[in-house]
Amino acid sequence: MKRILSLLKKDAVLTAAWTLAVLSMAAVPPSIRYIGYLDLHTLGLLFCLMVTMAGLQAIGFFHRLGESLLMRIKSLRQLEILLVLLCFFSSMLITNDVALITFVPFAIELLKMTRREDRLIPVVVLQTIAANLGSMATPIGNPQNLYLYSHYHLGMGVFLRTMLPFALLSLLLILLALLRGKSQPLSFGLSEMQTVPGAAPFCRKSLLSYLLMFLLCLGAVGKWIPIPLLLLAVVCIGLFADRTVFSKVDYSLLITFAGFFIFIGNMKQIPWLSSLNSGLLSTFTTVSNLPSVILERSSVMRWIPFTIFIFSSQLITDIMIRHANMRKAMVKNSCRFRSL
16 A cells, blocks of 8 residues: 555656546546547557657667767866757657656766766756757657647648747757856866766667667658557567567556546536636646646647647746755755765
8 A cells, every 4th residue: 555655646647647537437437438538649659659768778878879979078068068958859859758867867977977066956957948848849759749749630840840940949048058157178088988877788689679669650750650550560679679678668657648538538528627627727737748738638729839838837847846856965965975
């Protein structure tokens, strides 16, 4: 029981999704109609992308990519620009969450190695901003983009033409923030660094397999490959490359999606509950942009301003949370150092 409660506390959005889904079942009893609530196209594509990203992470692909780019870094400013832009551009292809999970520990390790812990909070906050703003440029940048892209039946060209100007403006503002201050030489040559903790043994067979999976996912996003065929291909390739990769997928995100699909589907059947949309939107946006996107899928709001609204509101929340966590961690480490 304690483990279940701990899991529920750890993933507040998942808990909220299924609490609302179960409560709504009291008014709309479970039936075969529930299958129609689920957007299987989005869930299938999201699963395939998560399998691909989990596999690339497992073989240390992103760490090695970062290491190869670091070989020519000579100054602190160059290092900070690289760490932040890695999050910005990689989030367009590997999702903002994967970019942050991969490159924030990478940044912390490098700043400690260069004895510039004083730059931890500014760099990590800028990485958070960069990953969120960069991810809005592509349909696969984050789960809510993928959902909006699928729900509104958008074309790749339409999505990119619409969102790229916002992404370019964001990139300009991020660069202006990074270029402030003086450039200082690093305390030692990063070219001497051989490995970064966390990198897994390299496997060429697995790398080629996961890159093939990623290309197939892009084909499905471009509507050239049917989702059932993509699922079959990803499962077969995954079993061939490394069957344990399926255990590394964040299934809680898929389950969260399903919970909100059921809740919103039931809410449509209850007139008085449907009228609470606006209040629920403002509440959910402060917790996660995912439920807000699903909640407003039938709204008269157009997808472009809605997407910008979701990104801006969630970005503020992410920055506040990450800044607070970094402050707490630094204070804790400082106290531990003094006690020694």
